[in-house]
Amino acid sequence: MQLYGSLSLTGKGHATDKAVMLGLLGTDPVSFPIGNIQKEIDKINSENKLLLNSEKEIAFIPTEHIKFNRKFLEFHPNGITFTAQLKDGSKKSSTYYSIGGGFVVQKERKRAKKKIKEFQGFPFPIEKGTELLEYCAQENKSISEIVFQNELSLRTESQIKDQLKAIWNVMLDSMYIGCHTEGILPGGLNVVRRAYATHKKLAGDIPYNNSYEWIKAIRGTEVKFRQILKWVSCFALAVNEVNASLGRVVTAPTNGSAGVIPAVLMYYLVIENHDANMDDINKFLMVSAEIGSLFKKGATISAAMGGCQAEIGVSSAMAAGALTELMGGTPDQVLIAAEIAMEHHLGLTCDPIAGLVQIPCIERNTMGAIKAINACEMALDLSPEDVKIPIDKVIATMWETAKDMASKYKETSEGGLAVQVFMSDC
Numbered sequence: 001m002q003l004y005g006s007l008s009l010t011g012k013g014h015a016t017d018k019a020v021m022l023g024l025l026g027t028d029p030v031s032f033p034i035g036n037i038q039k040e041i042d043k044i045n046s047e048n049k050l051l052l053n054s055e056k057e058i059a060f061i062p063t064e065h066i067k068f069n070r071k072f073l074e075f076h077p078n079g080i081t082f083t084a085q086l087k088d089g090s091k092k093s094s095t096y097y098s099i100g101g102g103f104v105v106q107k108e109r110k111r112a113k114k115k116i117k118e119f120q121g122f123p124f125p126i127e128k129g130t131e132l133l134e135y136c137a138q139e140n141k142s143i144s145e146i147v148f149q150n151e152l153s154l155r156t157e158s159q160i161k162d163q164l165k166a167i168w169n170v171m172l173d174s175m176y177i178g179c180h181t182e183g184i185l186p187g188g189l190n191v192v193r194r195a196y197a198t199h200k201k202l203a204g205d206i207p208y209n210n211s212y213e214w215i216k217a218i219r220g221t222e223v224k225f226r227q228i229l230k231w232v233s234c235f236a237l238a239v240n241e242v243n244a245s246l247g248r249v250v251t252a253p254t255n256g257s258a259g260v261i262p263a264v265l266m267y268y269l270v271i272e273n274h275d276a277n278m279d280d281i282n283k284f285l286m287v288s289a290e291i292g293s294l295f296k297k298g299a300t301i302s303a304a305m306g307g308c309q310a311e312i313g314v315s316s317a318m319a320a321g322a323l324t325e326l327m328g329g330t331p332d333q334v335l336i337a338a339e340i341a342m343e344h345h346l347g348l349t350c351d352p353i354a355g356l357v358q359i360p361c362i363e364r365n366t367m368g369a370i371k372a373i374n375a376c377e378m379a380l381d382l383s384p385e386d387v388k389i390p391i392d393k394v395i396a397t398m399w400e401t402a403k404d405m406a407s408k409y410k411e412t413s414e415g416g417l418a419v420q421v422f423m424s425d426c
């Protein structure tokens with residue numbers, strides 16, 4: 001197996017080798033027990049074999065069979081080629097590309113036709129922000145209502161709600177686990193898990209027994225501006241510390257930026273609206289997903305293509321827009337908030353130290369979350385006539401900036417903080 005480009009250069013820190021081995025085993029990232037990850041990896045390392053797709057035992061020596069290449073493949077900077085030797089000695093190879101947000105494609109885009117057909121079947125096919133706003137105006141619907149109608153063309157109402165609930169439960173668990181786990185993150189940088197101590201100071205001895213009681217308990221704490229900043233940061237830190245320790249998070253739009261959306265949604269639940277319920281959570285998730293999808297279609301959500309503006313910038317825009325709808329903003333204001341959040345992340349580079357998704361990544365999620373809240377508040381005070389930069393223009397600008405950005409700032413750990421700070425300094 002050959003890893004190429006950014007996938008290879010940050011591969012060890014991002015645990016890509018482990019992820020690929022778990023993938024070969026056929027494990028499901030949604031349900032595989034996190035506590036078994038290291039056990040499975042150790043087993044492969046010690047036995048030099050693995051059970052391919054839980055079906056067929058094959059020889060597999062990780063140090064020999066996983067190759068980290070500096071070379072970039074032309075189609076996308078995150079490339080991976082699998083080669084299998086058949087019984088008759090012949091070899092078969094396939095190359096895949098990880099294009100961001102968990103999406104994996106082949107150059108030939110074999111499934112593209114099916115996707116286009118699905119897209120054409122939507123009552124409201126959307127490529128651009130202008131189209132989304134036109135649908136909202138024409139149908140007199142909010143953005144979440146438009147998204148919901150599109151989703152209904154793919155699955156039933158109860159399936160949509162069940163899946164949104166499952167997403168929210170993972171987000172909530174990642175905040176809860178992160179806030180209640182202390183220690184040092186793996187990887188060698190000796191990064192202290194900070195959510196634990198911050199949470200302890202903020203929460204004091206409020207009583208709760210599970211994550212849902214926790215939400216209610218936090219609502220009862222006294223919050224001024226400083227505490228709000230700390231709570232939001234604490235939620236974001238928690239998720240990304242869970243991510244950095246190979247825990248389960250929701251890709252939103254990526255794992256490195258997975259803390260922004262839960263932190264802003266939790267802000268709404270525990271600070272802004274103590275009566276908020278699952279309907280509000282569903283709306284938030286649908287709006288944020290639509291905004292992420294605008295960026296995916298018009299630019300990129302891959303740091304290997306666009307630097308950190310494509311990760312934290314996009315997550316901040318997603319959260320800002322979603323919060324704005326819950327705060328009573330119009331569809332125009334939702335996209336204004338998303339635009340503001342991205343506008344102030346343009347050009348943000350990706351330079352993780354030692355390839356680990358820790359510094360600057362974990363803290364950067366706190367910044368993305370706070371910026372999203374501020375972008376929402378600013379958008380709520382704006383009229384569309386006063387806006388100079390529509391969302392589609394900021395998306396186009398992000399894409400142009402991505403193309404101009406030097407490769408060393410695009411998830412290679414070959415520039416920025418990654419070359420100023422060394423493992424030995426930590």
Ligand code: SF4
Nearest residue numbers: 256303308311350361
């Ligand atoms: S610097 Fe940003 S884009 Fe790069 S790995 Fe960290 S969070 Fe992801």
